[in-house]
Amino acid sequence: MGKFFVGLIAGILLAVAAVYIFIAQGGVPMNVSASSQPMERFLARTAITASMGKAGQEQSPIQADETNLLAGAHIYQTKGCAGCHGHIDDPHSGAGKNFYPLAPHLLPPSKGVTDDEVGETHWVVKNGIRFSAMPTYNERLSDTELWQVSLLLHNADKLPASVQAVLREGPGGERKPAAAATTASPSPAESASPASSATPAP
Ligand code: HEC
Numbered sequence: 001m002g003k004f005f006v007g008l009i010a011g012i013l014l015a016v017a018a019v020y021i022f023i024a025q026g027g028v029p030m031n032v033s034a035s036s037q038p039m040e041r042f043l044a045r046t047a048i049t050a051s052m053g054k055a056g057q058e059q060s061p062i063q064a065d066e067t068n069l070l071a072g073a074h075i076y077q078t079k080g081c082a083g084c085h086g087h088i089d090d091p092h093s094g095a096g097k098n099f100y101p102l103a104p105h106l107l108p109p110s111k112g113v114t115d116d117e118v119g120e121t122h123w124v125v126k127n128g129i130r131f132s133a134m135p136t137y138n139e140r141l142s143d144t145e146l147w148q149v150s151l152l153l154h155n156a157d158k159l160p161a162s163v164q165a166v167l168r169e170g171p172g173g174e175r176k177p178a179a180a181a182t183t184a185s186p187s188p189a190e191s192a193s194p195a196s197s198a199t200p201a202p
Contacts, residue, residue, distance in 0.1 A: 032100040044101070048129065058119035062144060064151045066160055072152030073159075073166040075145055081106075084133065088167040099133045106153050107167065118154040122146055 022028070028037075049056070062068050076082055084103040086094025091110050096103020106112035113121050126146050128136035137146060152163070159167075 032098065034100075036101070044131075048124075051127075052120060052123045055123045056117055056120040058122065060118050060122070060147045060151055062147050062151070064155050066162060068148045069152050069155065069159060069163045070166060071145070072148035072150070073163045075141065075149040076152055077167065079137070079140065079149075080135075081149070088164060096133065101132050103133060107156050108159075112156050113153050114155070114157045116154070118147075118150050121150040121153050125150060 028040075082094070084094055084096035084099075085106045086092070086096070086103075088107040089109070091105040094103060094105065104110070104112065124134065125137050125141070126143075127138065128134050141149070152159070
């Protein structure tokens with residue numbers, strides 16, 4: 001029995017040493033430009049799904065009607081989402097392209113999270129994602145607002161024209177070239193987005 005435990009502990013120490021040597025030899029690249037490792041994606045997915053638990057299956061208590069989708073679009077444009085995840089019609093916009101993990105484009109023409117459960121999106125926006133730039137909005141948005149922006153993203157492929165118009169024109173006005181040309185100092189929305197992208201607010 002004693003020998004068994006000595007062997008077990010030696011085995012554990014060897015495994016820890018092997019992991020350390022793997023990392024110390026550069027087995028886990030820390031540069032943003034390195035391509036993602038299959039194990040890394042698997043571990044991240046598994047951890048997020050486990051953290052979410054049953055919350056991911058929660059149904060929205062509010063309807064995906066025009067009023068709520070309009071409110072969701074307003075939140076998306078003004079609360080920093082667009083700064084990281086980019087704008088409608090432009091999959092290459094958004095500072096989040098330079099992050100690792102990158103902030104995916106969530107509006108057409110991208111599929112975004114339209115085929116995820118709306119409860120999963122609500123969980124992500126509410127809680128944020130650890131070890132990534134995705135911040136928590138628990139303190140900054142009410143639960144209704146969390147559902148509104150989640151419904152917007154869940155229905156991103158079938159938004160009414162009025163909602164698309166909000167996403168194209170502002171409020172927040174980031175996309176209005178005229179505003180950029182006529183305003184001497186950057187609008188609050190413009191100056192806020194790079195800063196909030198670099199340091200997710202606590
Ligand atoms: C500072 C940058 C930043 C801001 C601001 C931000 N996000 Fe994110 N978001 C990220 C990053 C990075 C990820 C990817 C995390 C990962 O892959 O683990 C992400 C992931 C997500 C996902 C999951 C995407 C997927 O494919 O599963 C959703 C949904 C999301 N964000 C919605 C939002 C919404 C809504 C807002 C605004 C209320 C927002 N984000 C604001 C950086 C940001």
